[in-house]
Structures are given as structure tokens and as C-alpha cells.
Amino acid sequence: MKKQLLIIAHAPSDNTAALARASFDAANDYDTHDLNVRLLSPFDVQTEDVIKADGVIIGTTENIGYMAGATKDMFDRCYNDWIDISAGKAVGLYIRAGLDGTATTHALNSILNGLRWRMMAPPLVLHGTWNSAFIDEVAELSLGMAAGIDAGIF
Numbered sequence: 371m372k373k374q375l376l377i378i379a380h381a382p383s384d385n386t387a388a389l390a391r392a393s394f395d396a397a398n399d400y401d402t403h404d405l406n407v408r409l410l411s412p413f414d415v416q417t418e419d420v421i422k423a424d425g426v427i428i429g430t431t432e433n434i435g436y437m438a439g440a441t442k443d444m445f446d447r448c449y450n451d452w453i454d455i456s457a458g459k460a461v462g463l464y465i466r467a468g469l470d471g472t473a474t475t476h477a478l479n480s481i482l483n484g485l486r487w488r489m490m491a492p493p494l495v496l497h498g499t500w501n502s503a504f505i506d507e508v509a510e511l512s513l514g515m516a517a518g519i520d521a522g523i524f
């Protein structure tokens with residue numbers, strides 16, 4: 371059975387849509403025959419989507435000092451289902467924040483620690499004025515996740 375990388379990206383703007391696309395493309399273009407890459411909005415994620423995935427990338431914005439409501443809604447709906455059956459899940463994280471990103475980083479670290487998911491890279495915080503280099507950073511994160519899953523390292 372093919373391994374699977376699930377990208378959960380909240381993309382409310384052109385810039386964040388470009389990040390989600392870069393994440394998907396980098397993983398999908400990874401030269402492997404054995405990896406299925408999915409891209410979902412957090413609003414569409416159901417418990418099973420994460421359970422079935424070998425690794426997950428979460429991309430969120432920071433809004434009003436916290437992760438996007440869309441991302442929070444996913445955890446509100448699925449956290450209790452995930453807590454007993456998803457420990458050890460490999461996860462990568464990127465946060466697009468116009469100003470800061472600290473509160474969202476703390477909140478997600480706390481949630482992911484609670485779930486006992488394994489962060490495979492330091493959270494990628496893309497803050498400040500939009501910079502097209504953010505796209506490369508997200509692509510690099512995604513490629514690393516794809517390679518790790520494909521190689522069975524994660």
C-alpha cells in the first residue's frame with residue numbers, strides 16, 4: 371500500500387494559497403513511486419484522514435493572536451478521537467503570520483505534545499511582510515517530510 375502524506379493547509383489569501391500549492395507540489399514531485407500526497411482544508415479534515423496518513427503537514431495562519439479558527443475547529447472536532455490512536459504521528463508545521471506567530475507556535479506545540487505527535491522539523495514561522503522566499507521554505511519542509519516518509523525514517 372502506498373504511504374501517504376496529508377497536507378492540511380488553511381489558505382485564506384493568495385499568498386497562503388501559494389504556500390499550500392508549493393507544499394503539495396514539492397511533495398508530489400518528489401521522485402518516488404510509493405507516496406500519495408493529499409491536500410485538504412482543515413474544515414474538510416475528518417478523524418480518519420489523519421489516522422490513514424503516515425505523516426501530516428499543518429499550515430495555518432495566525433489571526434488575532436492565535437491559530438486560524440479553521441485550524442482550531444479541526445482540533446476541536448478531532449482531538450478526542452486522535453488522542454488514543456495517533457501517538458507518534460510525524461508532523462511538520464508552517465505558520466504564516468503577518469506580525470508574529472509566537473502564540474500560534476506555542477498553542478500548536480502544546481496541542482501536538484498532548485497528542486504525542488512527533489515534530490520532524492522546527493516549526494516554520496513565516497512572519498513579516500510577504501516574501502516569495504517563504505514558498506521555497508515551505509517546499510523544503512514538504513520535501514523533507516516526503517523523503518522521510520518515503521524512506522521509512524519517520
Ligand SMILES: Cc1cc2nc3c(=O)[nH]c(=O)nc-3n(C[C@H](O)[C@H](O)[C@H](O)COP(=O)(O)O)c2cc1C
Pocket residue numbers: 383384385386431432433434435436466467468469470471497500
Ligand atoms: C483579522 C486578522 C487578524 C490577524 N491577526 C494577526 C495576528 O494576531 N498575528 C499575526 O502575526 N498576524 C495576524 N494577521 C495577519 C495574517 O496572519 C496574514 O494576513 C495571513 O497569514 C495571510 O498572509 P498574507 O497577508 O501574506 O496573505 C491577521 C490578519 C487578519 C485578517
